[in-house]
Amino acid sequence: MKEYLIAVDMEGVHGVKGEPYEVSVAAIALGTPSYQQAVASATQEVNVAVEALFASGADRVVIWDNHAARDNLDFSKIDPRAEKLVVDRTKGRLEFLKDFHFEGIVFIGYHSRAGSINGTMAHTYNGFDIQYMKVNGKQLGEFDFDSHIAGEYGVPPIFAASDDVCVRQVLECNPDVVTVVTKYAKGRRKADFRDETEVLSEIAEGVRQAAAKKISPVKFTYPCAFEIRYSSMDVAEWRMAEFSKKLTVSYGEDAHTLCVTLQNVDELRMFL
Ligand SMILES: [Zn+2]
Incomplete structure (x- = not known):
């Protein structure tokens, strides 16, 4: 039984650059022309990925929509052969992976990190609050x-499509991932x-190439040094108070x- 996950965000899909100087909680706000275009573009990209996975021998393709x-x-x-993942929001990010045996993850619509020129x-x-997140200084x-x-969970990233800046970051993370540039x-x-x-x-x-390739998973070695910078000192102080109930957190x-020195993935999830 070959299962694949398609993880879908919106900002990296083709044909979308957002509204000029828009400030909203989500990088593409509901109801804007860019949002309509992003949904349409994401749907097209997901459908060709679903088709390619089934053509490559997949028995099951699950779609995780994680934008906003x-x-x-x-x-x-969406191609009716694919399943929509309904996530229990009380669980940690990607904790649902324990219920599956995915061969790999296809990333559609992901975007470059905060601060990318x-x-x-x-x-x-969170584009409002977070200026950067670093692990071991990176x-x-x-x-x-x-x-x-x-x-x-032993699941590798196998494919990512996004703008050229994000694609460079993907290849820094894992040079074996197959990538496509959707826009410059x-x-x-x-x-x-x-x-x-x-x-x-x-x-x-x-x-199709990614499904045929052997790509290794990536994971952090714990304990690891984690640093997060917030735009607002009020948010930082409030988060400090919250995190300090469970972790030893200090100002940078x-x-x-x-x-903070993270001991395991569950501690990392508290910041996501
Ligand atoms: Zn998004």
């Missing part, structure tokens, strides 16, 4: 964290789009920055 409220895709337009809609989880983003958590990132809400037909056919081909170089 986590309910963006219209499943009436020119990364289209770059952010890390800034990491959502692709890195999700991949490293999946590694705890030019700034916060700027991108040069590629031809849609070419992007979709490259995703189809890339996912200033009152925006919290530092």
Whole structure:
């Protein structure tokens, strides 16, 4: 039984760069033209990935929509062979992996980390609050964290499609991952789009290659040094009070920055 997970965010899909100078909790706010386009583009990318996985011998393909409220895709337009994952939000990020035996994860629509120069809609989880998250002194983003958590279950990232800035970060995380550039990132809400037909056919081909390839999982070695910097000192102080109930947390170089030595993945999940 070959099972695959498709993890879907929205900011990295083709044909989307966000609304100019929009400030919202989600990088692409509900109800904007960019949101409609992102849903349509994500649906196309997911469908070609589903087709490629089944063509490569998959028995089961599960789709995890994790953008904002986590309910963006219209499943009436998604290949009916794929299943929609309904996540228990009281559980830690990616804890559902223990209920499956995925061969690998296909990442659609992920984006570059907070602080990335020119990364289209770059952010890390909460674009308002979080300036960076570092493990052992290195800034990491959502692709890195999700991949490293999946590694705890032996599940590798196998494919990612996003803008060129995010694709570089993916390859830094794991150079074996098969990647496709969906657009060229030019700034916060700027991108040069590629031809849609070419992007979709490259995703189809890339996912087929990824399914045929042996790719190793990635995971952090614990204990590891974790640092998080918040835009607001109020948020940092409040988070410090919350985390200190369970962890030994200290300020970093200033009152925006919290530092902790993580002992395991569950401690990491508290920050995601
Ligand atoms: Zn998102």
